[in-house]
Amino acid sequence: MSPLRRAWARFRRHRFAAAGAVIVAALAFAALAAPLLAPADPLAQPDPVGLQNQPPSAEHVLGTDRYSRDVLSRLLYGARVSLGIGAAAALLAVTIGAGVGLAAGLASPGVDQLLMRGVDVAMALPRVFLILLVLALWENAPAGAVIGLIAVTGWFRTSRVVRAVVLRLREAEFVQAARALGSGRMDLARRHLLPHLAPTVIVSVTLDVGNIILLESGLSYLGLGVRPPAPSWGNMILEGKDQLFSAPWVAAAPGVALLLTVAAFNLVGDGLQDAFDPRRNR
Amino acid sequence: MSEPLAPPAAAPAPAPSPAPLLELADLRVTFATEEGVARAVDGVALVVQAGETVGLVGESGCGKSVTALAVLRLVEHPGLIAHGSRVRFEGRDLLALAERDIRAVRGNHLALIVQEPASALNPVLTVGSQIAEVIRAHQQVTRGEARRRAVEMLKAVGIPDAEQRYGHYAHQLSGGMRQRVLIAIALACRPHLLIADEPTTALDVTIQAEILELLDGLQRQMGMAVLLITHNLGLVAERTKRVYVMYAGQIVESAPTEALFAAPAHPYTQGLMAAVPRPDAPRERLAAIPGQVPPATAWPAGCRFHPRCPLAWEKCRAELPPLLPAGAGREARCWLLADGPHVEAAP
Numbered sequence: 354m355s356p357l358r359r360a361w362a363r364f365r366r367h368r369f370a371a372a373g374a375v376i377v378a379a380l381a382f383a384a385l386a387a388p389l390l391a392p393a394d395p396l397a398q399p400d401p402v403g404l405q406n407q408p409p410s411a412e413h414v415l416g417t418d419r420y421s422r423d424v425l426s427r428l429l430y431g432a433r434v435s436l437g438i439g440a441a442a443a444l445l446a447v448t449i450g451a452g453v454g455l456a457a458g459l460a461s462p463g464v465d466q467l468l469m470r471g472v473d474v475a476m477a478l479p480r481v482f483l484i485l486l487v488l489a490l491w492e493n494a495p496a497g498a499v500i501g502l503i504a505v506t507g508w509f510r511t512s513r514v515v516r517a518v519v520l521r522l523r524e525a526e527f528v529q530a531a532r533a534l535g536s537g538r539m540d541l542a543r544r545h546l547l548p549h550l551a552p553t554v555i556v557s558v559t560l561d562v563g564n565i566i567l568l569e570s571g572l573s574y575l576g577l578g579v580r581p582p583a584p585s586w587g588n589m590i591l592e593g594k595d596q597l598f599s600a601p602w603v604a605a606a607p608g609v610a611l612l613l614t615v616a617a618f619n620l621v622g623d624g625l626q627d628a629f630d631p632r633r634n635r
Numbered sequence: 636m637s638e639p640l641a642p643p644a645a646a647p648a649p650a651p652s653p654a655p656l657l658e659l660a661d662l663r664v665t666f667a668t669e670e671g672v673a674r675a676v677d678g679v680a681l682v683v684q685a686g687e688t689v690g691l692v693g694e695s696g697c698g699k700s701v702t703a704l705a706v707l708r709l710v711e712h713p714g715l716i717a718h719g720s721r722v723r724f725e726g727r728d729l730l731a732l733a734e735r736d737i738r739a740v741r742g743n744h745l746a747l748i749v750q751e752p753a754s755a756l757n758p759v760l761t762v763g764s765q766i767a768e769v770i771r772a773h774q775q776v777t778r779g780e781a782r783r784r785a786v787e788m789l790k791a792v793g794i795p796d797a798e799q800r801y802g803h804y805a806h807q808l809s810g811g812m813r814q815r816v817l818i819a820i821a822l823a824c825r826p827h828l829l830i831a832d833e834p835t836t837a838l839d840v841t842i843q844a845e846i847l848e849l850l851d852g853l854q855r856q857m858g859m860a861v862l863l864i865t866h867n868l869g870l871v872a873e874r875t876k877r878v879y880v881m882y883a884g885q886i887v888e889s890a891p892t893e894a895l896f897a898a899p900a901h902p903y904t905q906g907l908m909a910a911v912p913r914p915d916a917p918r919e920r921l922a923a924i925p926g927q928v929p930p931a932t933a934w935p936a937g938c939r940f941h942p943r944c945p946l947a948w949e950k951c952r953a954e955l956p957p958l959l960p961a962g963a964g965r966e967a968r969c970w971l972l973a974d975g976p977h978v979e980a981a982p
Contacts, residue, residue, distance in 0.1 A: 535740070535743060
């Protein structure tokens, strides 16, 4: 049995992780199928006076907001934004981080030092304020810009972890053996290092998605991420906060969704970590 | 090389013996450590002829494994192969080759087997694909062809069900099987020289014998030379034609195997042999060489063995002896062999 398949078998036995994976899968499905699942147009305001702030009912399962929009529909479309930005930014960040970590680990000590000291400096920058600054100055920044900003400021930790793994692997006997048999640097990276980096990278992406969804929601909550009227969980909470007591469902629905999503990603990340490295377990 | 040449030089070098397959001259490897510069390999010269089996023996830490790595230019930071070192293999200076060219030599005509069958295989790749990898690295063959040859190699090293074993991972094999796979990898491109660094140290005695038989057989089939690096004198006595004895980063004695075992010339070699347990000469205690190998950062002045040598005198403390002739095809790094007034000074 290949190491990946053994990890998969261990992962499936991990109850919390499996639960997290089911939630993540359900969310991904809900986001992808939002146009089919949503009972209404998320932007439609059928009756801003008569239908505003309706409590949950058969017609509006999660009620309506102050513009009479259907909260469930907005939640489903908001999932596209949250998961989409989360996944895209996490993948981009980990790709950059893994690339830099791999390069630093394989390069000469001088280049390695240069890269890693650069990372040290970058890690000292306050990420959220940096993003806020750019978004505050850049009015109507497109979603791509948000993704880019989050990714560009979010790969440092991954690069360190990947570099550490590469440094350890470089000394591994089988890497030495491969060198002794004539493997070049690219062969080594591709065949001998990447498969061993897969666990680190996969865990990194998973945990990052949760964090980035939170970060993006925070930005939207501050009015700097996804701009209204397009729904995102962050700006839904923002819109609901003024009526937290009169119409709690408006803010609670995206709040609970956010909580569940981040928790699910963290559970999956932890589960994957244990599955890849059973010795770490307990 | 088809240049229109001037007529061949009138007087070719006088009766040159065939160029050796591998020739090390003044090989020096240093490691910059916190305790200072460690001269792990310090002026090693040795020769391996095509097809022959040569032993390189010495205690742990004498520099024999570093020598092996240096031949393949695998010494890594903070290790450094010093300027002026020479490694000639099949007429080429390996130390002068470009990185691409040395890679084409490694694993192809010159292969290395390392000591640890447990960790020298990549745990996430199938063993078969690791054999195929070497073949594809050095020969223009298709995937299918590489696979076919890899299976052939698995058969050649005596692994049953080679077809199935091809798809297995290292953890599914026993230690002996793994060592066989490593041999298959090393020999996949039919090297002209195999450097075997403690090839059987990690294995049970019975498996050791099997592996050595296997190596012997394959060596005869392929006509390759073997440089056998070991601390095991028994292995050297059984398997080699010539031996180099290494101590503290230097060759201290070289001789045909039989001659060496009949009458070791260097006091260190004598000590090593006395330290081998012999069933026919029971003793209260095993003889041991007193003292320890000094650290590579602080080799003693003079002869490096003198602090542990029962025969040392002032000259040994003052001056490093060169390799001196010690009979037919033999040399030893010991002042006892220098004729002159010193001989009387020896006890």
